[in-house]
Amino acid sequence: MITDTDMYALSIITENRAGVLRDVATVMANYRANIQMIQQSIITSGPNTGKAYLYFEFEECGNHPDLIADLARVPSVVDVTIYPPFSRIFGSRVIIIGGGAQVAQVALGAVNEADRHNIRGERISVDTIPLVGEQNLALAVDAVARLPRASILVLAGSLMGGEVSRAVDRVRGAGIPVIALKMAGSVPEHADLVVTDPIQAGVFAVMHVSGKAVFDINRVRGREF
Incomplete structure (x- = not known):
C-alpha cells in the first residue's frame, strides 16, 4: 500500500502547446516514476501568464536530481520544482x-x-x-x-x-x-x-x-x- 511517505510531487511550468504532457510523462516513465495524480491548467496571472502548469504526484523513484535535470532539458519546460505531496501538507x-x-x-x-x-x-x-x-x-x-x-x-x-x-x-x-x-x-x-x-x-x-x-x-x- 502506497503511503504519503512514499510520494513526491512535481510542479512543472511549460510552454502551452500540444505534446508537452507526452514529453514530460515519457521522461518520468524512463525513471519508473509511478504517477498517482496529475493536474493540468493554464496560468492566468503573473510572469508566466499563458503558459501551462503541470502538477504530478508520483511514487518514489529513487533518483530525483537526475529526474529533475532531465525534465528541465525538455525543450518546452520552463521550470521544475519538487515538493511534498498534498496529502502531507x-x-x-x-x-x-x-x-x-x-x-x-x-x-x-x-x-x-x-x-x-x-x-x-x-x-x-x-x-x-x-x-x-x-x-x-x-x-x-x-x-x-x-x-x-x-x-x-x-x-x-x-x-x-x-x-x-x-x-x-x-x-x-x-x-x-x-x-x-x-x-x-x-x-x-x-x-x-x-x-x-x-x-x-x-x-x-x-x-x-x-x-x-x-x-x-x-x-x-x-x-x-
Whole structure:
C-alpha cells in the first residue's frame, strides 16, 4: 500500500502547446516514476501568464536530481520544482456542502476539531461551498467522488432530496461516507449518519477522518443524533 511517505510531487511550468504532457510523462516513465495524480491548467496571472502548469504526484523513484535535470532539458519546460505531496501538507479533506448558515456552523465544529488533531501532527483540511438549488447541489455532491483526498461529506441544509439523494448514493458507493443534518427531504434517509446539531456534525466528520480518534462512522451507521 502506497503511503504519503512514499510520494513526491512535481510542479512543472511549460510552454502551452500540444505534446508537452507526452514529453514530460515519457521522461518520468524512463525513471519508473509511478504517477498517482496529475493536474493540468493554464496560468492566468503573473510572469508566466499563458503558459501551462503541470502538477504530478508520483511514487518514489529513487533518483530525483537526475529526474529533475532531465525534465528541465525538455525543450518546452520552463521550470521544475519538487515538493511534498498534498496529502502531507493539506491531508484528508472534509467536504461541507449546503446552505450558507448551516455550512458555516458545520465548518465551525469541523475547523475547531481539526485544529485539535493537527497540532498533534495530523493533517485534516476543511472545504466548504454554500449552494442552493437541487441541480447545483446534486452536481456538487457527485463531484466529491472525483476530488483528490476527499474523505467524508457533510450535507448541511434545511431541505434536500430528489436528485441530491441519488447523488448521495453514488458518493457512498464510491466509498465516501456522508453525514447529513436533520432536515426535510429524503437525503437523511440516504446518509450514513444524521446529526441534529451542525457543530456536532462537523466534529463527527473530523473524528471519523482522524487516524487517532476513536469515533468510527461505520459503528453508528444509520443512527440519528
